[in-house]
Amino acid sequence: MNTEQNLQTADLLLAPWKKETAQPETNRLDVSIAANQLRQAVSALHNARWGYLSAITGTDLGPAAGQMEALYHFCNGAAITTLKIQLPRTDSAVLPTIEDIIPPATFFERELHEMLGFKFKAAKSNERLFIPDDWPEDVFPLRQDFSIEQAKPVEGRQAVEVPEAGRVGDSTFVVPIGPQHPALKEPGHFEFTVDGEIVTAARMRLGYAHRGIEKAAESRNWIQNLYLFERVCGICSHTHALAYSLGVEKLAQVEVSPRAQAIRELVAGLERIHSHLLWLGVAAHEAGFDTLFMYSWRDRETVMNLLEQITGNRVNYSANVLGGVKCEIGPEQAKAIKEGLNYLEPRINHYLGVVTTDTMFLNRTRGIGTISCEEAEEFGLLGPTARASGMLRDVRVEAPYGAYKQFPVSGVTETNGDLEARCVVRLKELLVTCFAIRAIIDNLPTGPLTVRVPRKIPAGETISRVEAPRGELLYYIKSNGTEHPARVHIRTPSLCNWVSVLEKAVGRQLADVPMLIAGMDPCFSCNDRLITTVDAARGRKTWSWTQLREHGIEYYKR
Amino acid sequence: MNTPTSLIALLIFPAGLTLVLTGMFYEWADRKLVARFQNRVGPRWFQPFADMVKLLTKEQITPALSNRFLFIGLPIVAISGALTAALYVPLMGLAPAHSFPGDLIVTVYLLSLLTMCMGLAGWNTGGRFSLVGATRTLTQMFAYEAPFLLALLGPALAAGSWQINIINDYARDHLFAISQPIGFIVALIGLMGKLELPPFDAPEAETEIVAGALTEYSGRGLAMFKVGKSIELIVGITLVSAFYLGGLHGILPFLLKTFAVLFLMTVLQSLLTRLRIDQTVGMWWRFGTVLVLAQILFTILLKGGLL
Numbered sequence: 001m002n003t004e005q006n007l008q009t010a011d012l013l014l015a016p017w018k019k020e021t022a023q024p025e026t027n028r029l030d031v032s033i034a035a036n037q038l039r040q041a042v043s044a045l046h047n048a049r050w051g052y053l054s055a056i057t058g059t060d061l062g063p064a065a066g067q068m069e070a071l072y073h074f075c076n077g078a079a080i081t082t083l084k085i086q087l088p089r090t091d092s093a094v095l096p097t098i099e100d101i102i103p104p105a106t107f108f109e110r111e112l113h114e115m116l117g118f119k120f121k122a123a124k125s126n127e128r129l130f131i132p133d134d135w136p137e138d139v140f141p142l143r144q145d146f147s148i149e150q151a152k153p154v155e156g157r158q159a160v161e162v163p164e165a166g167r168v169g170d171s172t173f174v175v176p177i178g179p180q181h182p183a184l185k186e187p188g189h190f191e192f193t194v195d196g197e198i199v200t201a202a203r204m205r206l207g208y209a210h211r212g213i214e215k216a217a218e219s220r221n222w223i224q225n226l227y228l229f230e231r232v233c234g235i236c237s238h239t240h241a242l243a244y245s246l247g248v249e250k251l252a253q254v255e256v257s258p259r260a261q262a263i264r265e266l267v268a269g270l271e272r273i274h275s276h277l278l279w280l281g282v283a284a285h286e287a288g289f290d291t292l293f294m295y296s297w298r299d300r301e302t303v304m305n306l307l308e309q310i311t312g313n314r315v316n317y318s319a320n321v322l323g324g325v326k327c328e329i330g331p332e333q334a335k336a337i338k339e340g341l342n343y344l345e346p347r348i349n350h351y352l353g354v355v356t357t358d359t360m361f362l363n364r365t366r367g368i369g370t371i372s373c374e375e376a377e378e379f380g381l382l383g384p385t386a387r388a389s390g391m392l393r394d395v396r397v398e399a400p401y402g403a404y405k406q407f408p409v410s411g412v413t414e415t416n417g418d419l420e421a422r423c424v425v426r427l428k429e430l431l432v433t434c435f436a437i438r439a440i441i442d443n444l445p446t447g448p449l450t451v452r453v454p455r456k457i458p459a460g461e462t463i464s465r466v467e468a469p470r471g472e473l474l475y476y477i478k479s480n481g482t483e484h485p486a487r488v489h490i491r492t493p494s495l496c497n498w499v500s501v502l503e504k505a506v507g508r509q510l511a512d513v514p515m516l517i518a519g520m521d522p523c524f525s526c527n528d529r530l531i532t533t534v535d536a537a538r539g540r541k542t543w544s545w546t547q548l549r550e551h552g553i554e555y556y557k558r
Numbered sequence: 559m560n561t562p563t564s565l566i567a568l569l570i571f572p573a574g575l576t577l578v579l580t581g582m583f584y585e586w587a588d589r590k591l592v593a594r595f596q597n598r599v600g601p602r603w604f605q606p607f608a609d610m611v612k613l614l615t616k617e618q619i620t621p622a623l624s625n626r627f628l629f630i631g632l633p634i635v636a637i638s639g640a641l642t643a644a645l646y647v648p649l650m651g652l653a654p655a656h657s658f659p660g661d662l663i664v665t666v667y668l669l670s671l672l673t674m675c676m677g678l679a680g681w682n683t684g685g686r687f688s689l690v691g692a693t694r695t696l697t698q699m700f701a702y703e704a705p706f707l708l709a710l711l712g713p714a715l716a717a718g719s720w721q722i723n724i725i726n727d728y729a730r731d732h733l734f735a736i737s738q739p740i741g742f743i744v745a746l747i748g749l750m751g752k753l754e755l756p757p758f759d760a761p762e763a764e765t766e767i768v769a770g771a772l773t774e775y776s777g778r779g780l781a782m783f784k785v786g787k788s789i790e791l792i793v794g795i796t797l798v799s800a801f802y803l804g805g806l807h808g809i810l811p812f813l814l815k816t817f818a819v820l821f822l823m824t825v826l827q828s829l830l831t832r833l834r835i836d837q838t839v840g841m842w843w844r845f846g847t848v849l850v851l852a853q854i855l856f857t858i859l860l861k862g863g864l865l
Contacts (some may be wrong), residue, residue: 173686173689174686175686175687175690175767176686181768182764182765182768183764183765183766194690196693197690197693197835197836284831285765286765287831287832288756288757288759288760288763288765288831288832289830289831289832290596290756290828291595291596291828291829294596294597294598295596295597298597358831360757360829360830360831360833361831363831363833363834363837364831364832364834509834509835509836510690510766510767511760511763511766511834511835512834513766514765514766
């Protein structure tokens with residue numbers, strides 16, 4: 001089915017509830033519905049297996065309009081259907097929960113509630129997931145009239161004590177993992193109730209790495225934001241900048257040259273290699289196989305050096321500019337990349353052999369955390385985690401963007417759905433990526449590196465989807481015709497994959513839990529984007545750089 | 559036995575200071591070899607010593623929930639057990655400082671004292687990671703202890719004595735690693751289990767339970783457990799190489815044979831993935847114990863002239 005037919009089907013499915021429809025872009029269909037009919041509309045799409053719920057974007061239209069919008073984005077191949085609900089900016093902004101229909105919606109709904117103040121009728125939990133526990137009630141940071149003065153931490157406000165779930169008897173207790181724990185490379189908090197070695201319940205709390213990026217974006221201009229979004233994630237910085245650039249270029253109706261697009265895909269490919277090798281090391285470390293960890297990270301240095309040679313940076317490459325790229329692939333770089341790939345390909349094949357034949361490692365991966373294809377669809381999994389369960393979810397294949405039309409990659413899937421399959425999918429994907437990079441170097445199109453993008457972006461809104469190393473990355477960008485974006489919403493792939501960990505940890509051994517967490521390749525800094533830092537102990541809301549520096553000097557004097 | 563020589567024997571040589579320093583040297587060799595296998599640079603030669611000096615200068619924090627007496631006492635008992643065990647083994651290829659019939663059993667149990675103390679210490683501190691770690695430490699002990707002892711009994715039965723010194727002399731003419739290969743392998747792997755080296759490091763799996771039973775320990779207490787571990791390492795290696803690699807007589811054979819065992823252990827450490835605790839226990843009781851029992855039965859039959 002092509003995109004048009006898909007949209008027609010969606011239109012038919014939603015016919016009973018639609019108030020009005022619009023087609024902002026050729027691959028999108030916006031359907032306005034009433035809040036009380038949301039569940040029926042979502043069920044209709046869900047039961048007909050029309051795509052998957054990709055994100056829920058909340059937008060505040062401002063005190064003047066007095067309205068807020070919730071946008072439920074469903075993606076099916078390249079087609080996107082958005083259910084649009086407008087509600088007043090008051091306490092009566094109540095939406096019915098859909099978490100019983102689509103489990104990952106829990107996280108989207110929590111985000112909408114905590115950031116914009118939507119209320120969800122009959123939601124299972126009202127615990128805070130993202131914002132700090134001492135954040136005042138009824139202060140919503142993404143509202144347009146939010147000011148930093150409102151965000152005074154409430155002295156002594158603590159998380160609601162939740163009765164220990166999954167309690168069997170006196171022998172059970174909670175093992176807290178995080179926010180600071182050797183298993184976690186980034187801060188997150190998990191509570192696993194264990195009975196001996198068996199996990200009987202799991203809870204989680206995010207938000208320790210919130211930096212308020214979505215809010216900050218609204219006060220920066222379009223170009224500044226490119227560098228801001230690059231810093232959402234330290235591992236997949238290029239894909240964030242890429243998703244943003246593609247979106248802005250679509251809004252500005254700028255055609256980027258094929259050469260720039262090809263270089264973008266090339267950098268994205270190198271980034272994928274670095275990300276997956278990093279992941280392999282982390283997974284091996286969680287399993288207690290440090291030798292594999294050390295070797296895969298050693299080989300990762302090759303690709304880090306290549307990225308440095310091409311872009312000048314190792315982490316935030318900033319290869320993108322609005323309207324193109326700023327780095328050129330000359331003969332020298334092309335040669336270096338080829339040499340790097342000549343070294344890496346045999347290594348990747350070697351690791352593929354290790355993860356599929358090493359008996360001791362297989363003891364810890366084969367048949368563990370198995371997710372069937374049906375479950376993967378129900379949990380709304382994305383990226384390699386979904387592909388390991390035999391569900392082809394890959395934006396590069398389903399809805400090729402940029403240079404992926406000219407230099408396609410083939411989608412890699414495995415059917416077992418266990419941790420072993422997730423290792424295999426990621427490693428095979430690297431071989432496919434290496435192949436694509438070679439094709440790009442050999443047939444690099446000609447053309448300018450950049451084209452001009454206006455300072456003011458025409459009013460409009462767009463959805464830009466990119467396949468990050470962890471799965472589909474979605475940017476919703478809205479412009480009101482000024483130098484600043486009106487709203488940018490980011491939905492990162494890690495957020496969708498959490499459900500699988502929490503569901504699959506229960507009943508397993510505690511020793512398997514770090515592997516399960518690592519198996520979906522979580523990225524906490526991607527999850528957490530939105531809050532201004534609040535220092536609870538000292539009662540000061542935001543610290544300037546000078547204050548921080550002075551505090552540091554004072555602290556170490558003692 | 560006059561007092562000054564005993565004191566020197568106890569505090570400086572062959573036990574005491576020398577033992578502590580040698581233990582640290584072997585710990586360094588272990589860390590360095592594993593690092594080289596993993597393509598890392600590895601620590602400098604004085605690193606274990608520097609670690610201990612640093613730990614000794616640090617504050618010792620006693621958790622509020624723990625019994626203070628036990629918290630401070632357990633590391634002392636642990637290190638004493640390891641040091642005492644060293645008296646009965648042919649360190650440096652010299653004759654053991656003390657020897658009596660049946661000292662093999664005493665030595666093996668003195669070595670287990672360290673593990674028991676770690677288990678108790680984890681239970682005593684009351685932390686969640688410590689509790690899980692302590693459970694795992696003790697569970698694992700019950701898994702490897704029997705096969706390890708049985709593996710050491712093989713040469714003892716052949717030599718007809720349970721005295722380490724006599725077995726050591728008997729082994730001079732009998733290379734048990736060849737005649738009792740299963741026993742050698744089980745003893746080697748059992749030693750790795752005893753020392754909680756990978757792949758048997760589930761009790762201190764950092765990605766799950768931080769540092770296991772010793773999570774709450776700091777400063778002196780931690781230093782003592784660490785030194786105890788180093789001593790256990792050298793005593794264990796000495797025991798296994800004395801029994802299975804043709805006895806230890808003289809300093810050069812001692813160094814060669816113990817390093818051969820250490821080298822084998824580091825190779826295994828680098829190659830293998832950590833086992834879950836249920837897998838560890840399953841492996842020991844399903845394969846280790848059964849195999850070593852078969853070996854012992856064979857030895858007894860051979861000894862009795864029945865074969």
